[in-house]
Amino acid sequence: MTERAREEIRRLAGLYEHRQSALLPALFVAQQEAGYLSPEVLESVAETLELPLTEVTSVASFYGLFYLEPVGRHVVHVCTNLSCMLNGCQRVLSRMQEVMGVRPGETTPDGRFSLRTAECLGACEEAPAVLVDEDRWAAVTPEEVEPLLDRYR
Numbered sequence: 001m002t003e004r005a006r007e008e009i010r011r012l013a014g015l016y017e018h019r020q021s022a023l024l025p026a027l028f029v030a031q032q033e034a035g036y037l038s039p040e041v042l043e044s045v046a047e048t049l050e051l052p053l054t055e056v057t058s059v060a061s062f063y064g065l066f067y068l069e070p071v072g073r074h075v076v077h078v079c080t081n082l083s084c085m086l087n088g089c090q091r092v093l094s095r096m097q098e099v100m101g102v103r104p105g106e107t108t109p110d111g112r113f114s115l116r117t118a119e120c121l122g123a124c125e126e127a128p129a130v131l132v133d134e135d136r137w138a139a140v141t142p143e144e145v146e147p148l149l150d151r152y153r
């Protein structure tokens with residue numbers, strides 16, 4: 001991890017009374033820089049926040065938006081929660097798989113996209129929802145999948 005990322009993590013830690021409170025934003029900083037949270041990156045976050053490595057690792061492994069293995073340049077999450085399920089997320093996911101040629105948990109051979117499912121993207125009123133990197137797409141239909149992905153090619 002670069003010194004710039006460490007400085008940002010220290011700045012974040014200073015915003016909270018307890019260093020543990022900065023752990024989630026610190027993991028996002030580290031992941032944004034490294035692309036994923038390798039064991040070395042997790043160790044660096046733990047050292048910077050002066051937290052046990054086991055605590056940092058357990059938090060990183062709990063949340064689905066942290067990647068412990070390399071992912072594609074763009075990570076696509078399709079919400080599969082109840083609202084999205086009732087509004088056709090399975091059709092959207094099937095179309096994603098067709099267009100990308102991968103299944104959830106896999107990365108396209110060119111490394112451009114990783115496909116994942118998400119338990120909830122917090123967009124029940126706009127179901128089915130898709131998250132591409134940090135961009136949330138609402139009421140996605142199977143017909144919109146290919147044009148949506150083309151934006152990230």
